[in-house]
Amino acid sequence: MSSLRHSSTPPKPDDFTPLQEHQEQTPSTFFGAKPVLYSHHIGVTISAPPAKLQSDEAFAQFNTERGGASEDEVLVKDVEVWVSSENLILFQHTPKATGVSIPYPSIALHGITKKNGVEALLMNLSLNDAETVNADEDIDILEIIVLPPSHGTEPPQTSCIQEIFGAMNTCADLHPDPDEGEDGEPDLTAPGATGWITADNMDEYLDENGNFVGTVLGGEDLGPGAGTVRPREGDEEEQGATNGVNGHEEKYQRTG
Secondary structure (H helix, E strand, O other): OOOOEEEOOOOOHHHOEEHHHHHHOOOOOOOOOOOEEEEEEEEEEEEEOHHHHHOOOOHHHOOOEOOOOOOOOEEEEEEEEEEEOOOEEEEEOOOOOEEEEEOHHHEEEEEEEEEOOEEEEEEEEEOOOHHHOOOHHHOOEEEEEEEOOOOOOOOOOOHHHHHHHHHHHHHHHOOOOOOOOOOOOOOOOOOOOOOOOOOOOHHHHEOOOOOEOOOEEOOEEOOOOOOOOOOOHHHHHHHHOOOOHHHOHHHHOOOO
């Protein structure tokens, strides 16, 4: 079963909270709040292998055209891109309204590349439901390339590619694997990694400035389920501006 979701209803600006508005206010609740919109662009073109594109139910709904550099490539033109805190949405309005919603854990890789000399965005998308895959070799990957609206002009305007890339970095960081650290093992150094924090014992695990100071305080381990500390919104944006998924620039950003 694919992890991607088809939609025939186009997103609207009202479906999201603008990033600037999100940064300027503290919401009264985080439950039921609208996703934050980090980037929105229209008129991009997607390049992909036709057979692989048709193998996914959601992507198969897009209207495709020949015109790529080889027979193993089709183009999906006039695509609208919405990068939100919840997911990545690619939507084509004509000849029919169709789109795909992509959860960030399904984006195995994203980075800057070049297509016919034009700066573009490469994405490797896992078409499997993560809960049904038992081994890496069983993962079904669709590789797509996002070209800017002006990719056929000289010089091409590629600023939107950098903006989409940066927004995806930030949003991918909002969806880490909750059970694993960077090396694939549980992160036992995170606050709350080895015990529960409750309203009754919170003061035992904070310093005078309200910061977590360790995993063992007062002779008691913090247990599974206690929260982790996330950097402030502004800090996340600065740290994610030039890195790929999970902040590994050298692994995910490539050119060629």
